[in-house]
Amino acid sequence: MSVAQNPLSVEVGLLREDVALITVQGYLDVDTATEFQHHLANQLHHGRRHFLLDLSQVPFMDSSGMNIILRVYQEARELPGSVHIISPTPAVRRILDLTGVSITVPVSESVEEALTLVDQPRS
Numbered sequence: 001m002s003v004a005q006n007p008l009s010v011e012v013g014l015l016r017e018d019v020a021l022i023t024v025q026g027y028l029d030v031d032t033a034t035e036f037q038h039h040l041a042n043q044l045h046h047g048r049r050h051f052l053l054d055l056s057q058v059p060f061m062d063s064s065g066m067n068i069i070l071r072v073y074q075e076a077r078e079l080p081g082s083v084h085i086i087s088p089t090p091a092v093r094r095i096l097d098l099t100g101v102s103i104t105v106p107v108s109e110s111v112e113e114a115l116t117l118v119d120q121p122r123s
Contacts, residue, residue, distance in 0.1 A: 019049075028058050028092075029061065
């Protein structure tokens with residue numbers, strides 16, 4: 001029922017051949033996480049290695065959303081690639097900080113900032 005009340009919108013844009021900008025709008029929770037995962041898996045399948053996740057329009061995210069972000073982070077690092085979270089809302093940023101996800105997955109304030117990190121050589 002929550003899906004009908006809070007539908008998830010996921011838009012995918014290609015910034016480069018191997019860089020996908022995933023803009024998420026709505027609640028990222030147990031009811032909508034599968035749709036989010038589907039979009040990420042599709043981009044991995046099509047050869048994207050770097051994922052910029054714009055969470056500026058996500059008012060709420062639970063452990064389902066965090067687990068998917070961590071899973072794609074692991075898969076991208078093996079390519080090698082990267083995942084970057086862009087402009088999370090304060091509530092989502094708090095969850096990312098409290099759970100330590102923001103220590104593992106870089107958080108940027110803008111697409112440009114995330115692209116700069118994508119272009120830096122891996123250490």
